[in-house]
Amino acid sequence: MGRIVGPFGVKGWVKVKTFTEHPEALGAFPRWLVQTPAGWEERALEDYEVHAKGPVAKLGGCDDREAALRLRERDVAVPRGALGEAGEGSIFWIDLVGLEVVDASGESLGSVEGLFESGETSVLVVAGPTRRLIPFVPDYVKSVDRDARRIMVDWKAEYDA
Numbered sequence: 001m002g003r004i005v006g007p008f009g010v011k012g013w014v015k016v017k018t019f020t021e022h023p024e025a026l027g028a029f030p031r032w033l034v035q036t037p038a039g040w041e042e043r044a045l046e047d048y049e050v051h052a053k054g055p056v057a058k059l060g061g062c063d064d065r066e067a068a069l070r071l072r073e074r075d076v077a078v079p080r081g082a083l084g085e086a087g088e089g090s091i092f093w094i095d096l097v098g099l100e101v102v103d104a105s106g107e108s109l110g111s112v113e114g115l116f117e118s119g120e121t122s123v124l125v126v127a128g129p130t131r132r133l134i135p136f137v138p139d140y141v142k143s144v145d146r147d148a149r150r151i152m153v154d155w156k157a158e159y160d161a
Contacts, residue, residue, distance in 0.1 A: 001020055003016070004074045011058075012067055013047075014056065024050050027055065031044060031045065032045055032057075033077040034074050043060050091146070093122070097114060100150050103155050109130075109132060109155065110131075121135050132155070140155060
């Protein structure tokens with residue numbers, strides 16, 4: 001949902017780049033997951049503010065500038081259960097990860113490894129025999145069935161060339 005980009009001041013606050021539509025949304029979650037070399041570490045969110053130059057946060061256990069520096073370039077997430085359900089016609093990216101991707105004939109192309117933004121379009125990263133980058137737009141993504149854990153796409157082998 002974001003990334004810590006560096007320290008803010010000397011009391012352990014960090015600057016955050018959010019990947020959410022509304023930067024203030026990340027401040028609504030009382031617990032954050034911070035990616036470390038050893039895995040995801042849960043931290044309490046003690047305070048959160050959105051300044052003119054972006055959001056800043058105070059995390060539990062981060063009490064000085066040195067501790068904030070150690071968190072630089074770390075990804076931030078929240079526990080999936082904290083998100084609730086996506087609104088009508090929406091889906092959280094995390095709910096797509098791991099879904100099988102099939103073409104119109106039902107042939108498996110692999111599974112969703114992740115997503116990223118490319119301009120105005122989200123892109124599915126599909127890991128299979130061939131790694132594919134499929135724009136998440138109606139021209140290519142025909143259906144998402146979360147219950148069946150399957151995404152049907154209109155994708156042809158020549159698109160990978």
